[in-house]
Amino acid sequence: MNHRMLTIMISVVALCVVVLCMSLAPRKVSAQNVVQDNAPVYNPYPPGILPSDLNSELERVLREVDFIEGRALARWHSLPPLTVTNQPPIFKDSGTEAVETLGELMNYDKNISPNKNQACASCHMPYVAFSGPIPSVNLTMIAYPGTSHFRAGKRSAQRYPYAPFFPVLQFNEEQASFFGGNFWDSRATGYLLRNPDAHQAQGPPVDTQEMGNPDTACITFKLSQASYRPLFEDLYGKGSFDINFPADTEKICATPGGASVFGTDTTPVKLSPEDRIRSNNVYDHWGQALDAYEQSVQVSSFSSKFDAFLAGKAQLSPDEMAGYNLFRGKGNCNSCHLDGRSTAPTPPPPEGTAPNSQDTGAAASTAPLFTCFGSSNLGLPLNPRDAFFYQTKPDSFGFTANPLGFGYRDLGLGTFLRSGFGSWASPNSTWTQFAPANDGKMQTSSARNVAMVPEKCASTEAPGPYFQKEFFHNGYIKSLKQLVHFYNTRDVFPFDVTSGNCPAGKTEKVDCWPRPEVRNNLDMTIGKLDLTDHEEDQIVAFMQTLTDGFTRPYANRDTFTGVCKTGGSAKTQGNESLIKTPHLPPCASAVCGVPPLPTTPIP
Amino acid sequence: MTRLLRILAMTAAAGSLLFANGITGQTTAPAIKVARVQIMQGPELESANGDTAIITWRSNNPGGSDEHFGVVHYGSNPGELSRTAKSHIRLNPNHSYTVFRVLVDGLKPQTTYYYTVDSMQANGSSDGVKSTVNHFTTR
Secondary structure, eight states: OOHHHHHHHHHHHHHHHHHHHHHHSOOOOSHHHHHOSSSOOOOOOOTTSSOTTHHHHHHHHHHHHHHHHHHHHHHHHTSOOOOEETTTTEETTTHHHHHHHHHHHHHTOGGGSTTSOOOGGGGOBGGGTTBOOOHHHHHTTOSOBOSSTTOBOSSOOOOOTTGGGSOOOEEETTTTEEEOOBSTTOOBOOTTTSOHHHHHHTSGGGOTTTTOOSSHHHHHHHHHHSTTHHHHHHHHOGGGGOOOOOTTHHHHHTSOTTOGGGTTOSOOSOOOHHHHHHHHHHHHHHHHHHHHHHHSTTTSOOOSHHHHHHTTSOOOOHHHHHHHHHHTTTTOGGGTSOOOOOSSOOSOTTTSSSOTTOOOSOOSOSSOOSOOSOEEBOOOOOOTTOGGGGOOSOOTTSOOSOTTGGGOOOOBHHHHHTTOTTSOOOSOGGGGGGSGGGTTBEEOOOOTTTTOOOTTSOBSSTTSSBOOOOBSTTOOBOSHHHHHHHHHHTTTSEESSOTTOOOTTOOBTTTBEEOOSOOTTBBOSSSOOOOOHHHHHHHHHHHGGGOSOSSSOOTTGGGOOSOOBOOSOTTTTTGGGOOOOOOOOOOOHHHHTSSSOOSSOOO | OHHHHHHHHHHHHHHHHHHHTHHHHHSOOOOOOOSOOOEEEEEEEEEEOSSOEEEEEEEEOOOSOSEEEEEEEEESBTTBOOEEEEEEEEOOTTOSEEEEEEEEOSOOTTOEEEEEEEEEETTSOBOOOOOOOEEEEOO
C-alpha cells in the first residue's frame, strides 16, 4: 500500500467518523430546521414577497426529489456491467444509459448543496418540463430560493428539455446577431467544453444564490462521497477522485459562497496544482453527465402530439390546426420559434398561398426545436416582485446579492457581453463592442413543453384545475393566454407606467401593458399582431400540442404531490398578486454605466 | 422494469442519432433577396404618444438576412429628414410579405414630424425602398 492510498483511507475513515457523529447528533425536526440547519433565516423582503407556504413547498419538492433519486438509484443498480471495447474505448451497449443515469443521479442529489437541502431539480422538476415546481413561488418571488434560505436568484428557472441542442454561442456577422449558448443571457457559451448545456450545468452549484458552493472543488468533494461514485469512476476512471482534500474541506464546503470569510478567494479549498486539475476534470464531467441526462429521451423526448402529427400518426383538432396556421401565419411566431417546416409559403393567405388549414409543405426537419437559438428584447415590464430587488442588506454570512436594489436593470445579453454585474465574464473580448446592440435581449426559449403541467392539473390556464407557472425571464406573465396577448397587444395598450400602476379603469395585462424594463433594441416583430381573442386561444391550443408525453409517458411526470388551483380567468390569472412598483431610481452606473454604454440612456 | 429501461436506452440512442442531424435541420434557409422591395401598404402612423410614435408599413418580403431592421428617416422640417430610427424585426422566410414597425423615440409633444422609410439587412445594407414623405403630429 503506498503512502497516497494510506492517506486516502485515513481521510475516508475520518470523514466517516465525522458523518456518523453528525448523523447521531440530536436535531430538531421542525420545518425551519429541515431546510436550514444553523444560520438565521435571511429575510430582507417586505411582507408578501415570500409566499406563506414557502417552507412546506420546499419540503414537498425535496421529498419528490428524493423519490426520483431513489428511482435513479434503482435504474443504476439494474444497469449491466460496463464493458469497454475497441479504440477509441466505447462502453458497448450500455454506455449511453450509464452516463445518462449518472447525470440523473446528480440532478436529484440534494447533498451537493452546502446545506444538503437543494438539488438541481429543486428548481427544475420533470412534471413542469424541468421549470419551477412551486406554484406560489412562480406567482410571487419569481426566482427560487437557494440553499441558504432565503437568498434567491434574479430570473425564472429555464426548462431543461432541448437546451442541450443549442450550439456553442457564436456571433453571426451576416445576421449581426448572437446564436446559441445557454441561460437567459446566453452566458453559458460552451466555449471550452464545446457544449453550452454542460457549461450551464456548472453554474448553479457555485451560484451564490442557488446551490452556493464556495468552490467547484466542493462538488468534486461531495461527488467523492456520493453513493453513486462507483458509476462515475466506471465511466471516467478509477483515479478520478485521487485528490488530497485538506482537512477543512467539509467545513469550507458547508459555508455558502459569497460569505465574507472567503474575502475575494474563489478557490478556498486549497488543492495542489495537480489535484486542482483533477478536480476541474471531475467538474467538467459533472457538466457533461448532466447534459447527457438532459439530452436523453427522458428529458428531451420528442414525444408530443405535434411530433405524432409530423409523423402522420395524429390529427390536430380544428382549433389546434387553426392555432398552428396562426403560429406560422398572422402570429408570425415561427419567425423565431422555428417549426422546421418547408421553405414553401405554406400558411394560408394573406401570409402565404396554401389553402386554409392545408399544409402543402414537406417537413424540413422531423425534430424542430421551436427556437432560432437567438435572443430578443420583447419589452417585458420590470417585475417588482422579483426577489432580487430586495436583497440589499448583508445576510448573516456578510453577503449582499444586490446592493443596487431597484437601481438594477436586467440588460440580459448586453450585460454578459460587458462581463457585467450579475452575469459571468465573457470569454471573448471581440464581442464586447456588440453589447449596446444586445441590451435587453434574452434567449428565445424552445416553445416545446411551455405548456407542460403535472398529470393531475389540466393545464397552465385558469380556471383549471391548473398549475401556476411563470413565463419569460422575469416571470411577469402568468398564463399562456397572457403570453399570446402580450405578443399581440404590447403596442396596442401601452402605458407609460410601471407594473401595479395602470390607470383606473384599466386592467393590467388585459388592456394595459406597463412600459418595458429596457426599451433599447425592442423587438418590433411583435406588439401588434391583430389577433382576435379567439385566435389567441387557438395559438394557446396549438402550443399545448408541443407538450411531450403524448406518444409515450414522460418520465417522472407522475411525481407531483402538490395541489392544482382552480377558479378565475386566464386573462387575469395572478393579477391578485400584483404589487405597485416603487418609484424607480435611475439605472445604476454598475449596470448602465459600463462601457460600451447603451445606445440610448436606460432610465 | 429492466426491459423498460432497455427500451429507454435504445430510444435514447435513437434520439442521439436524430440529434446528429438535428442542428442543421433547425435553420430555415433565408428567403432569397428580391430584386425590388416595394411597399404594398403605408407607411402610416400606427400610434403616437407624447414622445414616441410607431410607423408601420407592409412590403413584399425583402429576403436576405432574417435579422432585419425597419428604418425611419425623420425630422420636423420636410426638407431635412436628418434623424434616423431603426427597429429590429425578424423576417419569416415562409411569408410572402413583411410588416415593418419602427419605434421612433425622443419626440417633442405636439410637434409635426415628416418621414420616409426604408428597411435594411442586419449588415446595414439598404433594401432600397422608396417611400413618399409622410407626416404625423405627436400629442
